[in-house]
Amino acid sequence: MGRQILLEHINVPGINTFDVYRKHGGYASVEKALKTMTPDEVTEEVKKSGLRGRGGAGFPAGMKWSFLDRKSEKPRYLVCNADESEPGTFKDRYLMEKIPHVLIEGMITSSYALGAKTSYIYVRGEYMYIIRILEQAIEEAYAKGFLGKNILGTDYSLDLYVQPGGGAYICGEETALLESLEGKRGNPRLKPPFPAVAGLYASPTVVNNVETIATVCAIVNMGGDEYAKIGIGKSTGTKLISASGHINKPGVYEIELGLPVEEFIYSDQYCGGIWKGRKMKAVVAGGSSVPILPTELILKTAKGEPRLMSYESLSDGGFVSGTMLGSGGFIVMDETACIVRNLWTFTRFYHHESCGQCSPCREGTGWMEKVLHRLEHGHGHEGDIDLLVDVAKKIEGNTICPLGDAAAWPVASAIRHFREEFEYHVRYPEKVKNPKHFELEPFVPAAAAMATV
């Protein structure tokens, strides 16, 4: 195993309780920050660490913190985004379930840095048992004097609340989350203004992912410069990856950024290779929203360099031959998987989750789903493939929030890299009517078929 920072003590019995967590160095960052550092010094360490947001966009956390309007008379808020609903992503759940106190500790240290007196953790409604775990942890932290008035005898006070969401993917988009937290319908807001200026209750607000906030503890403890030494280039530190699909060992892994993708998939430390001795067909590397890549392009970049698990390497080649690290939802598909069926499933998700506020996403996601449904069920026709490309293009970039893009990218990339499979669905409608079509008879691209003759 590489360097473990977040999951170092994951297997210690009772690590979910305050006492055991504390015995293993827990809450040290709160002590260090509140007693020996000013809030700005904490922010400075986070900046130096090069930590990038772990929620999907990879925006530098320290920079986001420094945008917070500190001149405003209004209260400031820190909101933790624990809405985790991106298909293929389940790392925040794992962390909160096993080591809830690392999030509570991160919330206290980060709130101190930002000058927030009230902070919230917004958890997706389906994670009800996680909500209970967090509330239990918060209660313990209050009892031990790490939350509430005058924390550790200093003049810093903080109240921390858990808010369950209603079960909508769109409430993971930060401004929709804030609307929902305010008790309104979770529609994304038009930006600007950004939350750093007018967020929760029109006050300056920082929204960060669970993993981002949990990582702040380690950064404060070891120092930003030290943290920046872990990882590769601008992808500093470690990242939780939720690995799923046709692999031998699905699960949540903490990797040091810069690990070769090939090692991650085939090493026994991580995914342990493709199951049932099959070959790999494709990978969705960062959650359902990022472009899908075929085996050749996920293992090596178009330039022939080994592809690494880092923000830069995964996006090498842009959308033509690259993808994104996203939220770290790593979905592997073997040779029996049907790209069309998989894409239909993703698109059905975006159709179901669109908030419906803007016309391209509201109407376009449903349209794409219907076309994919008929292609996959053997009712497609010639023009459908180009129609999909065109509809995706008309959604992308033209919507209020990035959900529109997230729905368009998978469609565009699947057709870019697997067009032949779509054509096969038009040509052999009877064969694809059996949902297990590629399990019975794996799809062979024309080039490979030629080579075997």
Place this chain on the structure above:
Amino acid sequence: MAKVTIDGIEVEVADGTTILNAARQIGGEVVPPAMCYYSSLKDTGGKCRVCLVKVTQGSAKDPRPMPKLVASCRTPVMDGMVVQNITSPEVLEARKGVVEFLLLNHPLDCPVCDQAGECDLQNLSYEHGVGKTRYEEDRRTFEKIDIGDKIKLHMTRCILCYRCTFVADQLTQERVHGVLNRGDASEISTYIEKAVDNDFSGNMIDVCPVGALTDKTFRFKSRVWFTKPLDAHRDCDKCCGKVVLWTKGDDVLRVSARKDQYNEVKEYICNECRYDHKDMKDWTIEGPRHIDRHSVISQNHYEKIDMQKLKLDIDRQLTFQKGKQLPETTNP
């Protein structure tokens, strides 16, 4: 003040003005269409995306172009900004896409729709639409419901512009209707049938760009283009009392607020004026209502040509044509 160039035409506007309103100050064809923005209702806009434009230069200080098309109704101008609307093929292509999306689930029942002739979507699709639909599936449908005793909601026609919710928020005591559900299953509705009942609720009908909200007291009485619109007023202690009477012979078939050239109401009227005074004798008649010549309603109306206005129109057209032939340097 900020200087902004839209499709090659320069205009100086107050700081904070949106691109759309700057374009409206120029007038004519450089004005982007708008289906959800409504100038007299705060916070409207940004949703329908038909007003998307391209910003090829952000400002004099920071000349970088904006990475995506922006909603002109919600994007403020900056000094030195350069914008392309109808001179950008990318904008026209995106707009065609938006119109197609808006029509995707729209029933196209114009022949039986009360809004026909004064429908913004009808006008929009006429100007920007594509002739043939590429959508093969069933359109979504909803039951017609009464959301108030005077208002019929025909949700199947709604384009979810949210204007009616802003009317309820900003003109009435409390909002009792809103958007339920999500995505293309979203619908405007009330939890309790016929719940909409207050002095200014009728304005929801006027702001609705399509035939989703219609005046039950006017339904199917007449096609609008067979009626004669008259400007009229009365003393009213609740509102401005300035209305349009839609008449046939001596009968007043409908009363509505007055709309400007962009089909927007500037002065709202109360329900008493709208519903309870359908008698010519209650009103002081000012004269025939000017109807924009773009509208289908103008078919049977002939007005004296205003030479001064005609000259302005021609001048603007000429400047615009010149603007179109500007070298492509503004578009890197």
